[in-house]
Amino acid sequence: MTTHSWAYQPSHPAYRTAWPTMLADTRRIIDQVRGLGIVIAGPDGRRAPVLDPGEDMGLNGDASTDLAGEPFILLAPLPEHPRGHPTATASITTNRKPYDLAVTAVLLRAALLIPEAFAVASDASWAQWGNGSPSWPPAVLRYSPRRIVAELFDACPVASPLREGILAVRFASPPAPPPVRQFEPGQAVHVHAYGNWRPGTVTKLGRTRVTVRYVRNADGRTDERPFPTTAVHPADGVTLVAVDQVHRGDVVIGADEQDLTVDKVVAGRRRHRVVIYTNESRATLSAQTRLRVRT
Numbered sequence: 001m002t003t004h005s006w007a008y009q010p011s012h013p014a015y016r017t018a019w020p021t022m023l024a025d026t027r028r029i030i031d032q033v034r035g036l037g038i039v040i041a042g043p044d045g046r047r048a049p050v051l052d053p054g055e056d057m058g059l060n061g062d063a064s065t066d067l068a069g070e071p072f073i074l075l076a077p078l079p080e081h082p083r084g085h086p087t088a089t090a091s092i093t094t095n096r097k098p099y100d101l102a103v104t105a106v107l108l109r110a111a112l113l114i115p116e117a118f119a120v121a122s123d124a125s126w127a128q129w130g131n132g133s134p135s136w137p138p139a140v141l142r143y144s145p146r147r148i149v150a151e152l153f154d155a156c157p158v159a160s161p162l163r164e165g166i167l168a169v170r171f172a173s174p175p176a177p178p179p180v181r182q183f184e185p186g187q188a189v190h191v192h193a194y195g196n197w198r199p200g201t202v203t204k205l206g207r208t209r210v211t212v213r214y215v216r217n218a219d220g221r222t223d224e225r226p227f228p229t230t231a232v233h234p235a236d237g238v239t240l241v242a243v244d245q246v247h248r249g250d251v252v253i254g255a256d257e258q259d260l261t262v263d264k265v266v267a268g269r270r271r272h273r274v275v276i277y278t279n280e281s282r283a284t285l286s287a288q289t290r291l292r293v294r295t
Helices: 013-035 100-113 145-153
Strands: 003-008 057-059 072-074 088-093 118-122 188-193 196-205 209-215 222-228 232-234 238-242 251-253 259-267 272-277 282-286 290-294
Touching (some): 013 100, 100 118, 100 145, 196 238
Antiparallel strands (some): 003 118, 238 290, 251 259, 251 290
16 A cells, blocks of 8 residues: 655645646646556546646546546645635555556655645655556556656755655745846846746736747747746846856856855766755756856
8 A cells, every 4th residue: 555645735825826837747747657658547537637727636547447546636726815824635545556656746746846835745765756666567667756757857856855744744934925027028038947947038028927938949949928027037147057067166046046156066867967055055957957157
């Protein structure tokens, strides 16, 4: 028997902000898992998974071949609560049926994406989250939730994000909203899309969003879509540098907008690099992941 548990705050601003990304990332995970020969169905084990923005997320294994189990459900974002952000808890016993690969990859992605509002525990160890299961199809045995998340999102946590339990989880209060940035058409900016920082240009302004045309891949193809103002960063005085081109003394702008000075970069496993900063914090990233570096 394998059971995974999670605690989360559906009314937390970070959860609401991340929900579209969680849906998009879950689609990518499901596509990857299906490509390995595992059927992912809706919550009842039939039809398609539920991945609509206004509904709760739901998926399961294949009921037609007795590979369904308990349904995996994540609540859609809830409105602000006047007394704070209530914590929801849930668990699922998958018995490591093949759909467990999708469930655990989604849970791991959520825990890494919004640690301030999402926590995961499991009776399977972090080492087991790095291995396949004998009950899975032979072609899938080399895969694991950790590998799926690493390949799709360049996310390789140095330490295990799994908690010992969820009953005592206490989430910190959400930080004050960042100041609203001002933009203008034609302005050079950076946006985070498809798991990496990308250069772009502002094309249109809205009340709460900024439309940016950005370079999607190494071939120079572009995409254009609106982003929240908090997700668009001016490119003035900042350049995007691949991790394997970062050097000691470079000043990297962290996720919290704080400056971090690089102490050294060392080779990690599977073509990853470990960036060690002078404050002793570190990050393990794909060599081609781009960081925002002050010029």
